[in-house]
Amino acid sequence: MTVDESRGNSRYGSRWHTSDAAVSGPVGTLARPHQDWPQQDWPQQDWPQQDWPRADVDHPEFSAEPRITYQDLRAALGPQVDQMMAEADVDADELIRLVNAQTTVLPVIPDVPDTPGGLYIDEALTTELPVVAEPEPEESGLGTAVKQWKRRFLKGAVAAVLITLTGGGASALAMNKSVTVEVDGQEQTVRSFGSTVGDVLDDAGISVGTHDALSPSPDASVSDGGVISLERGRQLELIVDGETRESWVRATTVDEALGQLGLGDMLDEGAWVSESRRSEVPLDGMTLEVKSLKTITVVDGAEEPQQLTTHAVTVQELLEELGLELGSDDAVAQGVGTELSDGEEVRINRTGTSEIEVTEEIEAPVEEVEDTDLGVGERVVEEEGAAGEKLVTYRVTQRNGEEVAREEVSSEVLSEPEPKVVRVGPENPPISDAAVWDRLAHCESTNNWSINTGNGYYGGLQFDKPTWDEYGGTRYAAYPHEASREQQIAIATKLRDARGGYSAWPACAEKLGLPT
Incomplete structure (x- = not known):
């Protein structure tokens, strides 16, 4: 059936045709049930095919006009619009009027006054309008809103009217589908006149987000008894062992x-989760923290190593979990902020200080008394003496149980020590120019340091008694020959320095060429 024929068959039996200009004007009411029009026998003619301004037959689009148009009927019902109106014995204008009567959102088509002959003809239908090619105007915000409204509600309204008129016509009923929509496992039954998944979801008021999973796709066709599955995407702020993503x-x-x-x-390995694993994830997302289970070895100071399991993320968290506090001088080898890993060893270095009191012995001082009657280097203890006692306070620093430092804070003498007295024989003094003195002694006494010739001169350098005594020789021995070689040279050195040369030994000095 052509578009012209569908518009020419009224449910009340009248038959009429329009001119080419009819599509440009507003849609009028074609039949009135309260008027009894006589049946007319119109001559059969071949009417020219009209160029109707309508949307594409297979994929029609709703118009942006704030009223229901024939284009909207085609967009709502699709290519089967003519067949469905034939089943309902209704033409396009009457169907539009009935749909308008069901809604007040779009303007209702006005009821026009009677005209002679019972037919209202808009003036625009009798006027030939020139065809002017104009650019398609940009759609207004109102036009967009109207189209959205029509897409959402008009299909159901039109189909409902047709079902009412036909008492359940096959074509109209076929549009009314029962579809199961499963959203996150929750099923609901949606009755829709839509032909695609997207249409059904629109009718159910269900939107699909960017991160949702929809099956079938929005453009897929849907039939009665079909199933649509939608899984909602949910955003998680996930913190795993301190790392956020x-x-x-x-x-x-x-x-x-x-x-x-x-x-x-x-x-499965025992991780800790901040929320119950059975908890629901809200649509607007949530924050979840997960901590893995770790095996850690803890060495606390001097204590034995302890192996344990923990969900702690850092060393600090582990210490808090175990109730371990660090002193001002304590430290963890790897630092308290270090993140833990499975199998790690945490070593706590315990450093502490304490004060202790110790009774210590005071060693007896030694008093040495030189005794020339003793041989060179000889020592004789005259009095043993006795040690004293003192009480000493120390500040002791220990690390992991071992002492690493000790500082004396104070001490108190409990008993004074008694000195030890030692008689000491004369010592050999240090000498210089030993080779010169040996040559001189060889000349004086053939290097016999203990000679006593009986002529008043003694020792290797032949000192007389007065000179020996004058220059301190008695410190070592009463007579020169009783002193050691080194002691005799020491007194001879003093004598030489006092006289400015070797003049005390004139003959040998001249013989050896020594200065006098």
Whole structure:
């Protein structure tokens, strides 16, 4: 059936045709049930095919006009519009009027007054309008809103009217589908006149987000008894062992979400989760913290190593979990902010100070008394003496149980020591120019340092008694020959320095060429 024929068959039996200009004017009411029009026998003619300004037959689009048009009927019902109106024995204008009567959102088509002959003809229908090619105007905000409204509600309204008129016509009923929509596992039945998945979801008021998973696709066709599955995307702020990342999941529970993110093995190994794994994940997302289970060895100061399991992320968190406090001088080898890993050793160096009191012995001082009657280097203890006692306070620093420093704070003498007296024989003094003195002694006494010739001169350098005594020789021995070689040279050195040369030994000095 052509568009012209569908418009020419009224449910009340009248038959009429329009001119080419009819599509440009507003749609009028074609039949009035309260008037009894006589049946007319119109001559059969071949009417020219009209060029109707309508949307594409297969994919019609709703018009932006704030009224229901024939284009809207085609957009709502599709290519089967003519067949469905034939089943309902209604033409386009009457169907538009009936739909208008069901809604007040769009303007209702006005009821026009009677005209002679019972037919209202808009003036625009009798006027030939020139065809002027004009650019298509930009759609207004109102036009967009009207089209959205029509897409959302008009199809159902038109189909409902047709079902009422036909008492359940096959074509109209076929449009009214029962579709199961499953959203995150929750099923609901949606009755829709839509032909695609997207239409059904629109009718159900269900939107699809960027991170949602929809099956079938929005453009897929849907039939009665069809099933649409929608999984909502949910954003998680996930903190795993201190590291934060954002992820999208299509899960309704925490357990499913963590499984989708590849954390199933960690959970099986005993990981801690901040929320119950059976908790629901809200549509607007949530924050989840996951801490893996770790085996750690703790060495606390001098104590034995302790192996334990923990969900702590850092050393500091572990110390708090174990109730271990650090003193001002204590330290953890790797630092309290270090993140823990499975199998790690945490060593706490305990450093502490304490004060202790110790009774110590005061060693007896030694008093040495030179005794020339003793041989060179000889020592004789005259009095043993006795040690004293003192009480000493120390500040002791220990690390991991071992002393690393000790500082004396104070001491108190409990008993004074008694000195030890030692008689000491003369010592050999240090000498210089030993080779010169040996040559001189060889000349004087053939190097016999203990000679006593009986002529008043003694020793290797032949001192007389007065000179020996004058220059301190008695410190070592009463007579020169009783002193050691070194002691005799020491007194001879004093004598030479006092006289400015070797004049005390004139003959040998001249013989040896020594200065006098």
